[in-house]
Amino acid sequence: MLDRSKFKFHSQLRVRNYEIDIQGVVHNANYLLYFETGRFAYLENLGIKVDVTTQQHESKVVVVRNEIDYRAPAKFDDLLDIHTRISFIRDTSFAFEAYIEHLEMKRLVAENVSFHVWLDHRTEKPRRVPDEFRHIVRKFEGDNALITLPTTTA
């Protein structure tokens, strides 16, 4: 189970009627959409613009792995709290941790760890996560995130 004390950011989301399945609960694939929504809100909160509509960037970020643990089902009209943090930034990759909590019932709904790789847009090869991104995340997360920062030579 993820260490909840390390999360500094959360966003909210209400379950819409078309997101529940035949069993009356949120379909298991939709949580991935919710977690993604949480990551967008997190980045926006850090002043990092996620421009998904333009394709003229020199780099792009792709998801390479998702782990989801389903704890208790969410239902129609539930108000959910999505807690999101970046847990590490390595050379060309970084990870988000997140958990969804049922706001009223304070019940854990689902947990997610997602792994992302920074790619050069043309070559589609991994490239170093930009230092600017490292610094912004570092400033917000402090020691909670394991971030390799550029060494400054004395």
Place this chain on the structure above:
Amino acid sequence: MLDRSKFKFHSQLRVRNYEIDIQGVVHNANYLLYFETGRFAYLENLGIKVDVTTQQHESKVVVVRNEIDYRAPAKFDDLLDIHTRISFIRDTSFAFEAYIEHLEMKRLVAENVSFHVWLDHRTEKPRRVPDEFRHIVRKFEGDNALITLPTTTA
């Protein structure tokens, strides 16, 4: 174009990242989901509980026709205002009218008229829209909605 002066209820909704298509705008099918969300909010506001999870009802309501006019595309993160009203209640059917407006830009995004039929749950045959439903809607909409009410004999 729908007569905007007749609408008394609206609800809000923010476009989520996974609802936009390859062209960077909300996929045309998603507006049907938004309008449905507006209808649910409308009914909830009138104190009418839409219990989609139970199937032990004696009647159910089905959509029989949808008309959607697309006016201007909505984009990621747009805050939308969904205006919703019931325009008529006939013997076994009723209709919703709705339009979506881009909140900041005050721009019309899409319009919808949907037609619904009240069915007996077992026989699946149309049955009279309940008088209680007529009275609740009548009370809220007043003369804006064309509603056949039960005649009271003197």
Place this chain on the structure above:
Amino acid sequence: MLDRSKFKFHSQLRVRNYEIDIQGVVHNANYLLYFETGRFAYLENLGIKVDVTTQQHESKVVVVRNEIDYRAPAKFDDLLDIHTRISFIRDTSFAFEAYIEHLEMKRLVAENVSFHVWLDHRTEKPRRVPDEFRHIVRKFEGDNALITLPTTTA
């Protein structure tokens, strides 16, 4: 009801489990996705490539109106036959008609008329539907489609 004798093309589609809603039937918004799939198959059959991934085109086509009549619900694993045709091409617009039939039960599931406008990509203004498109559709549909063709001066 659409005139079925005028349809020359159909494609098939199986209802997937995640497309049914809490009531056990295909959610009403998903039929729009099915009809769109039918239009893509129709155009592909006519040798018209729908390149949705590139945005470097000089023109694009947008949906401006959808009408859907729901006749009988489709269920999980149903094999559906989507009949699709272009019914008219005017100056800057054209329309598709389509109906979905339950393959085994020969039962009408839903009908759709969709209206499309050809836009100049940069100005976003309507422009004339290309003559090449008119000729290809005319050749396939014959007199079933009302198509304004370019006049040839003697």
Place this chain on the structure above:
Amino acid sequence: MLDRSKFKFHSQLRVRNYEIDIQGVVHNANYLLYFETGRFAYLENLGIKVDVTTQQHESKVVVVRNEIDYRAPAKFDDLLDIHTRISFIRDTSFAFEAYIEHLEMKRLVAENVSFHVWLDHRTEKPRRVPDEFRHIVRKFEGDNALITLPTTTA
């Protein structure tokens, strides 16, 4: 990476236009839908009926964890091969392994391990995976699946 030699069943699926995202590739959440489709096809092939529409069962199966590795993006109209197997059945739980391959290009698209728990419908507590299910899977998978079978006393 999953051991491909252990898979005996595969089903096919074509990427539909509405399943690709703004970047022109299948949205990462949709692979979960594809893998689920693969599991349904697998169970159907073994003669195990998945009745999602009835809620009058004495037990139900829920997903408790999903792991997905994204290897190479699938695009619009790609024909995908979904290879699916049950890898183990323990007391109250079992797991599926699956991978998606691009049919023409023989390229690995994504891999998935999903964990499922058998619940008593009323109490919502885990209960033993039925012996009938164990035997059917054992007969199909042979030694590839780790299945605890009921012991027969001599």
